[in-house]
Amino acid sequence: MTTYVERAGLSVATELAALIEERVLTGVSATAFWAVYADLLRDLMPVNAALLAKRDTFQAQIDQWHRDHPFDAEAYRGFLSEIGYLLPEPAPFAVEVTKVDDEIARIAGPQLVVPITNARFALNAANARWGSLYDALYGTDAIPGTAQGRGYDAARGAQVIAWARAHLDRAVPLAQGSWADVQALEVQNGILTLTVGGTATGLAEPDQFAGSAEGAYLLRANGLLIEIVIDASSPIGREDPAGIADIRLESALTAIMDCEDSVACVDAEDKVLAYENWLGLMQGTLTASFEKAGRTMTRQLDPDRSYTAPDGSPLSVRGRSLLLVRNVGHLMTTDAVLFNGQETPEGIMDAVVTVAAAMHDLAKSDGPRNSPAGSVYVVKPKMHGPEEVAFADTLYGRVEDLLGLPRYTVKLGVMDEERRTSANLAACIAAVKHRCVFINTGFLDRTGDEIHTSMAAGPVIPRGEMATSDWLRAYEAGNVDIGLAAGLSGQAQIGKGMWAKPDAMAEMLKVKIGHPEAGANCAWVPSPTAATLHATHYHVLDVFARQDQIKSRQKASRDALLTPPIMSGRNLSDEQVVRELDNACQSILGYVVRWVDQGIGCSKVPDINDVALMEDRATLRISSQYLANWLLHGICTAEQIETSLRKMAPKVDAQNAGDSAYVPMAPGFDGEAFNAARDLIFQGAAQPSGYTEPLLHAARRRVKTAA
Numbered sequence: 001m002t003t004y005v006e007r008a009g010l011s012v013a014t015e016l017a018a019l020i021e022e023r024v025l026t027g028v029s030a031t032a033f034w035a036v037y038a039d040l041l042r043d044l045m046p047v048n049a050a051l052l053a054k055r056d057t058f059q060a061q062i063d064q065w066h067r068d069h070p071f072d073a074e075a076y077r078g079f080l081s082e083i084g085y086l087l088p089e090p091a092p093f094a095v096e097v098t099k100v101d102d103e104i105a106r107i108a109g110p111q112l113v114v115p116i117t118n119a120r121f122a123l124n125a126a127n128a129r130w131g132s133l134y135d136a137l138y139g140t141d142a143i144p145g146t147a148q149g150r151g152y153d154a155a156r157g158a159q160v161i162a163w164a165r166a167h168l169d170r171a172v173p174l175a176q177g178s179w180a181d182v183q184a185l186e187v188q189n190g191i192l193t194l195t196v197g198g199t200a201t202g203l204a205e206p207d208q209f210a211g212s213a214e215g216a217y218l219l220r221a222n223g224l225l226i227e228i229v230i231d232a233s234s235p236i237g238r239e240d241p242a243g244i245a246d247i248r249l250e251s252a253l254t255a256i257m258d259c260e261d262s263v264a265c266v267d268a269e270d271k272v273l274a275y276e277n278w279l280g281l282m283q284g285t286l287t288a289s290f291e292k293a294g295r296t297m298t299r300q301l302d303p304d305r306s307y308t309a310p311d312g313s314p315l316s317v318r319g320r321s322l323l324l325v326r327n328v329g330h331l332m333t334t335d336a337v338l339f340n341g342q343e344t345p346e347g348i349m350d351a352v353v354t355v356a357a358a359m360h361d362l363a364k365s366d367g368p369r370n371s372p373a374g375s376v377y378v379v380k381p382k383m384h385g386p387e388e389v390a391f392a393d394t395l396y397g398r399v400e401d402l403l404g405l406p407r408y409t410v411k412l413g414v415m416d417e418e419r420r421t422s423a424n425l426a427a428c429i430a431a432v433k434h435r436c437v438f439i440n441t442g443f444l445d446r447t448g449d450e451i452h453t454s455m456a457a458g459p460v461i462p463r464g465e466m467a468t469s470d471w472l473r474a475y476e477a478g479n480v481d482i483g484l485a486a487g488l489s490g491q492a493q494i495g496k497g498m499w500a501k502p503d504a505m506a507e508m509l510k511v512k513i514g515h516p517e518a519g520a521n522c523a524w525v526p527s528p529t530a531a532t533l534h535a536t537h538y539h540v541l542d543v544f545a546r547q548d549q550i551k552s553r554q555k556a557s558r559d560a561l562l563t564p565p566i567m568s569g570r571n572l573s574d575e576q577v578v579r580e581l582d583n584a585c586q587s588i589l590g591y592v593v594r595w596v597d598q599g600i601g602c603s604k605v606p607d608i609n610d611v612a613l614m615e616d617r618a619t620l621r622i623s624s625q626y627l628a629n630w631l632l633h634g635i636c637t638a639e640q641i642e643t644s645l646r647k648m649a650p651k652v653d654a655q656n657a658g659d660s661a662y663v664p665m666a667p668g669f670d671g672e673a674f675n676a677a678r679d680l681i682f683q684g685a686a687q688p689s690g691y692t693e694p695l696l697h698a699a700r701r702r703v704k705t706a707a
Contacts, residue, residue, distance in 0.1 A: 007034035011338035013268030024356050036402045041339045048345050063456040073559045090430045094487030099373040103322040105491050107223040108521035108543035109253035110531040115262040116274045119288040127302045128252035129321045131532030140505040171221040171539035176201040183241040190310040211307035211315045221539035225250040252531040255321040260328045261616040262602030266700045268336035279357040325354045329382030355399050379413035385420040386427040393432045413438030417445035419453045425482045440495030441479045448621030452690030454564035459633040461565045469565045478556035480519040489547045496520040500614045513537040519550045526614045584623040586648040588677045591615045596673040596699045606655045620692050628684025672699045
């Protein structure tokens with residue numbers, strides 16, 4: 001049970017009040033903080049509620065239009081414009097952002113997203129700025145084969161070294177010869193000289209040499225740093241003619257610390273844990289201890305790295321990723337702060353507390369800082385259209401006033417993952433043109449919203465066909481087109497979504513170069529190892545040059561974007577339907593059972609074929625909306641879905657048999673997790689925007705209360 005203290009007419013969870021007053025606040029008194037927070041809630045809660053009501057009104061109007069009309073693109077576009085869902089394009093404009101760090105604006109590279117409630121994961125992500133290319137290749141399927149035996153496998157090592165040296169030939173070529181034949185490296189008069197076959201040579205582009213240190217040479221490819229590590233005493237270095245022991249890459253330039261889709265925060269206790277970890281990152285004090293091989297290990301933030309620049313001056317290189325924090329959207333409320341006995345918007349609480357915690361970083365005058373430019377980076381998800389984005393601008397302005405920060409200290413990332421935002425993306429960016437430093441596409445949430453918005457239009461195409469559908473291609477291309485037209489290149493990130501197969505690195509290396517090729521100067525990866533491998537794509541492709549090429553192409557079709565992915569005149573076989581039901585039910589159960597019973601918001605969840613996939617609430621939203629849509633339109637029956645759920649539950653139980661904390665769903669099929677999975681499907685059409693949070697939160701709270 002939550003206990004409360006009274007603050008300026010608010011009921012504040014005791015542990016939250018203590019955290020804010022004793023550890024978070026700096027430069028503002030607790031009395032003033034709570035008084036202004038109460039005013040902020042009084043002013044903004046009605047606006048927040050009105051925006052949510054407008055979502056419901058639009059959805060009801062769209063549902064009715066689809067019931068009354070056969071689909072026609074021109075008529076549909078006219079209808080959406082008439083009701084105010086589709087707005088006129090704004091006059092040409094460009095974002096006007098200042099004090100933006102290079103990792104956001106001027107360097108392209110991978111981006112991690114991690115649950116902020118797991119301190120070890122958060123530290124791993126923050127420290128993923130640098131990663132060993134040798135380790136990433138040696139321990140994954142990125143190159144064929146696997147290491148043999150328990151010690152170092154020299155044959156596997158030779159494979160790794162050959163791949164890495166070939167990559168250096170592509171990314172940082174020599175004037176003569178190959179990196180495979182380098183016998184020595186040294187710096188002479190600020191120039192990197194290499195010996196190949198007994199002959200001295202240099203880099204084909206000498207400016208790619210960035211610096212050196214004892215046992216290390218620093219190179220640069222398209223803005224990303226590469227460190228050649230020399231250690232002739234190491235098992236690898238002593239077998240190398242030049243003593244090269246490793247090649248370390250600047251990997252995850254940025255990392256999003258997530259308070260949203262990848263966590264299961266349902267009460268004050270959970271939120272305090274999230275805020276404590278974010279505060280620790282901003283202060284630089286966060287640590288995490290864990291057992292490994294019988295020893296207690298402690299992880300902490302890595303320091304910056306020191307080199308000598310080619311001109312002989314000291315060169316300090318950042319040792320950690322630039323951190324952004326993802327707040328929750330406008331929908332959910334929290335019982336951590338009550339106003340007149342009512343729950344208050346969780347998104348407002350996130351805005352106030354996460355920005356207040358980031359002030360500890362802003363206050364630093366020396367040592368490692370998250371933002372040397374002096375900004376706080378917040379990713380704001382699940383906003384529907386320009387009005388909601390403008391509300392976020394107002395909210396963070398009020399937070400800046402509360403905390404005494406200059407206007408536009410808070411920079412915003414606008415996640416283009418809702419249909420009304422995609423259809424009005426230029427107007428959304430314009431609404432925060434002084435803050436916008438990030439837009440991205442999120443196939444998963446965006447598909448869930450596409451299905452829900454078009455719920456009454458007809459049965460959607462099979463899930464596997466979504467990735468190649470016309471609306472999705474228009475969505476992905478349009479995001480880049482509009483971001484470039486708004487002047488984001490060189491000032492902000494244009495991102496692409498997650499690689500969901502954390503163990504399929506060979507496939508990722510083959511496929512994910514498509515993201516920088518599409519003009520994305522950041523793209524999400526599921527692990528530090530994946531970040532290191534994905535960084536190799538940015539070494540060989542100049543994203544900003546690619547963006548310049550894209551600017552002149554024909555813009556993506558708005559009509560294609562707004563055409564629902566509906567099956568027309570198609571009949572699926574019974575076998576096809578059952579296969580789709582089983583796949584979706586297994587996915588739903590595999591994720592929900594961990595979320596509800598154990599509070600795990602993101603993890604590797606085996607699919608129906610036992611392939612591990614990264615799952616969060618966005619994947620759940622697709623699966624649940626997909627089945628709700630098919631049920632509504634008679635593609636399947638409630639009995640078929642119930643049969644599939646009961647068939648898949650034992651499979652999910654078996655997949656989790658090694659987890660001592662796991663509670664099986666079969667044979668009772670009556671636990672909170674199983675019932676939540678059922679509700680997500682059978683009540684899916686009625687859920688606000690198809691979101692899964694209301695049902696998940698309710699089930700998780702019941703489990704925590706019972707415990």
